[in-house]
Amino acid sequence: MIVGFDNVSLAYEGEPEILREVSFTLGEGEFRFLTGPSGAGKTSLLKMIYLAHRPTRGAVTLFGEDVTAAPREALPALRRRIGVVFQEFRLLDHLTAFENVALPMKVAGINPNQYREDVRELLNWVGLGHRIDARPPSLSGGEKQRVALARALVAKPDLILADEPTGNVDPVMGEKIMKLFIELNKLGAAVIVATHDITLIEALGKPIMHLEGGRLHDQPTTPPAKKGKRG
Ligand SMILES: Nc1ncnc2c1ncn2[C@@H]1O[C@H](COP(=O)(O)OP(=O)(O)O)[C@@H](O)[C@H]1O
Ligand SMILES: [Mg+2]
Numbered sequence: 001m002i003v004g005f006d007n008v009s010l011a012y013e014g015e016p017e018i019l020r021e022v023s024f025t026l027g028e029g030e031f032r033f034l035t036g037p038s039g040a041g042k043t044s045l046l047k048m049i050y051l052a053h054r055p056t057r058g059a060v061t062l063f064g065e066d067v068t069a070a071p072r073e074a075l076p077a078l079r080r081r082i083g084v085v086f087q088e089f090r091l092l093d094h095l096t097a098f099e100n101v102a103l104p105m106k107v108a109g110i111n112p113n114q115y116r117e118d119v120r121e122l123l124n125w126v127g128l129g130h131r132i133d134a135r136p137p138s139l140s141g142g143e144k145q146r147v148a149l150a151r152a153l154v155a156k157p158d159l160i161l162a163d164e165p166t167g168n169v170d171p172v173m174g175e176k177i178m179k180l181f182i183e184l185n186k187l188g189a190a191v192i193v194a195t196h197d198i199t200l201i202e203a204l205g206k207p208i209m210h211l212e213g214g215r216l217h218d219q220p221t222t223p224p225a226k227k228g229k230r231g
Pocket of ligand 2 (some may be wrong): 042043044163164
């Protein structure tokens with residue numbers, strides 16, 4: 001099992017619980033979309049998997065290990081196995097696409113000879129082989145997202161977490177990016193992609209977990225009735 005939530009609840013300090021008794025498992029090589037309206041707790045749930053937030057109640061398992069109360073020192077090793085595409089991990093504007101993707105390896109002190117080819121290959125794979133020396137300010141939103149995806153993959157993680165990866169791109173690019181996640185999953189990684197954009201993922205035929213009212217609805221392959229603005 002890659003991720004396990006057993007009756008997990010989360011409350012931010014002094015606030016009521018925003019996630020209540022959430023249970024699910026994600027097995028090796030499984031793919032899941034995580035949907036729900038804005039404010040439902042999608043980002044919070046992903047951050048609990050990344051161990052940035054700890055549950056108020058319940059238990060979290062990662063890679064088969066109970067990590068609910070894992071000591072701080074254990075977190076870097078666990079996190080190295082997780083590739084994240086989160087809004088707040090932006091690309092660095094003064095580095096090229098290549099350097100941005102290579103950064104996690106560089107920071108880990110790995111010899112460039114060991115990752116140079118991988119970085120090139122990843123950038124080719126996301127369709128940016130020709131933009132390898134471009135810096136983020138000269139890239140489009142979709143190109144930036146694909147660089148961020150390549151960066152999340154460079155350490156060959158067992159689990160990929162993406163938070164609204166199609167947030168700032170047009171629907172055609174959005175679909176392309178979602179398909180990259182699906183391809184990636186076919187190569188073996190377990191993947192969770194959070195998005196409020198149900199229309200974008202309906203056609204992709206992948207299992208959906210739906211968060212609403214603090215609860216997880218495990219088999220909402222039928223999306224909820226569309227009412228007004230989603231976001
Ligand atoms: N660090 C935080 N401290 C307090 N409240 C937070 C924090 N992060 C998120 N929240 C609140 O938790 C709820 C869920 O937020 P979030 O997980 O970002 O939802 P989503 O990603 O589905 O839009 C919201 O009401 C939000 O305001
Ligand atoms: Mg969010």
